Amino acid sequence: MRTRCGFHFDFESKLRPRKRMRAEVVEESVEKADLFDCLHDDIVIVILSFVSGSAERPSDLLSVMKTCKRMNRLGKSPFVLKKAALESISIGVKNWSQPTHKFLEMCADAGNLEACYLIGMIEFYCLGISNLGGSDGVMFMKKGLRSLIRATKRGHALATYSLAVICFNGGAVRKTGRHLRMGVALCIRAAQLGHVDAMRELGHCYLDGYGVPKNVTKGVQLIRDANARELAAPLNNLSVQSVSASNKQSCHPRKVACDCSPEPHPANRFMAEWFERMKDLGRRVQVCANSNCCRPELRRFEFRRCSTCAFVSYCSRACQVVHWKMDHGVLCTTRTRWLEGLVNAPNRN
Numbered sequence: 001m002r003t004r005c006g007f008h009f010d011f012e013s014k015l016r017p018r019k020r021m022r023a024e025v026v027e028e029s030v031e032k033a034d035l036f037d038c039l040h041d042d043i044v045i046v047i048l049s050f051v052s053g054s055a056e057r058p059s060d061l062l063s064v065m066k067t068c069k070r071m072n073r074l075g076k077s078p079f080v081l082k083k084a085a086l087e088s089i090s091i092g093v094k095n096w097s098q099p100t101h102k103f104l105e106m107c108a109d110a111g112n113l114e115a116c117y118l119i120g121m122i123e124f125y126c127l128g129i130s131n132l133g134g135s136d137g138v139m140f141m142k143k144g145l146r147s148l149i150r151a152t153k154r155g156h157a158l159a160t161y162s163l164a165v166i167c168f169n170g171g172a173v174r175k176t177g178r179h180l181r182m183g184v185a186l187c188i189r190a191a192q193l194g195h196v197d198a199m200r201e202l203g204h205c206y207l208d209g210y211g212v213p214k215n216v217t218k219g220v221q222l223i224r225d226a227n228a229r230e231l232a233a234p235l236n237n238l239s240v241q242s243v244s245a246s247n248k249q250s251c252h253p254r255k256v257a258c259d260c261s262p263e264p265h266p267a268n269r270f271m272a273e274w275f276e277r278m279k280d281l282g283r284r285v286q287v288c289a290n291s292n293c294c295r296p297e298l299r300r301f302e303f304r305r306c307s308t309c310a311f312v313s314y315c316s317r318a319c320q321v322v323h324w325k326m327d328h329g330v331l332c333t334t335r336t337r338w339l340e341g342l343v344n345a346p347n348r349n
């Protein structure tokens, strides 16, 4: 028995043969490194690609890679990293370090589009803002942009929409860095790929003549399509979650039927945690009020404010619409009324 890895021979399970699930076989075989020794590298790589493709958290793949040198080597092969599911690469801020950064880069280089988008967002927004003003900041932003462009070229809808937002809002230095027509072109591409926010943003572009010739009919049609798509989204997986959906509490103060995704994308979750931590460290960064977005402002007064209360700001009109539906529609009016009440209240002194 291999003692190098510190495993002992498990007689009990050997003597008790039974039908096993696939995941169990993988798990158990990994534990007994000797069974893997007689398998060819290619077969092990295929098995590991199943592990990375079905993992529910980053530790699933990493703990397999930690078992021995061979697993570590084979786990880093491009085929395994390319198949890695979003869940297996969505790293939280508290686990962020040089090795995890390197791991994500390796996945992106292997052709994993989700990793490409994730590392692009983290480098452009999080690392870029943290090092803003220095040469490192510019370097990270350029690297992040390159990753986002790479994912966009291969048809990643979220990366395409992110690039559109960057084009609409301009760079970290000046407002003149905006590329409206490019933004519209990217929005059209993302909308074709089925991105609802991109559709909505494009609709507003047509309504306002922002980067495109004004076309109210087309704008209204696009916004209607986006709303219809958003409403239809829960119906698609209704059969799967019919029980959980009926028990689900509405996350909105207005108690409307929830059509927004309750779970933010790992990239947005990372940004939320990152800027929360920066705030704790004493650096205030203005982020988009839509909690499923949390993009930061690259320069002061970059984002549009809510015209009614001016308390919150948004990276895009799509985010404003989503947040209005989520809860700001209620909070905004109450705040205004509260302020009115404050002004109209009789002075007690």
Ligand SMILES: [Zn+2]
Binding pocket: 251, 252, 258, 259, 260, 261, 262, 326
């Ligand atoms: Zn909701």
Ligand SMILES: [Zn+2]
Binding pocket: 288, 289, 290, 293, 294, 295, 314, 315, 316, 319
């Ligand atoms: Zn936003």
Ligand SMILES: [Zn+2]
Binding pocket: 306, 307, 308, 309, 310, 311, 312, 328, 332, 333
């Ligand atoms: Zn408001």
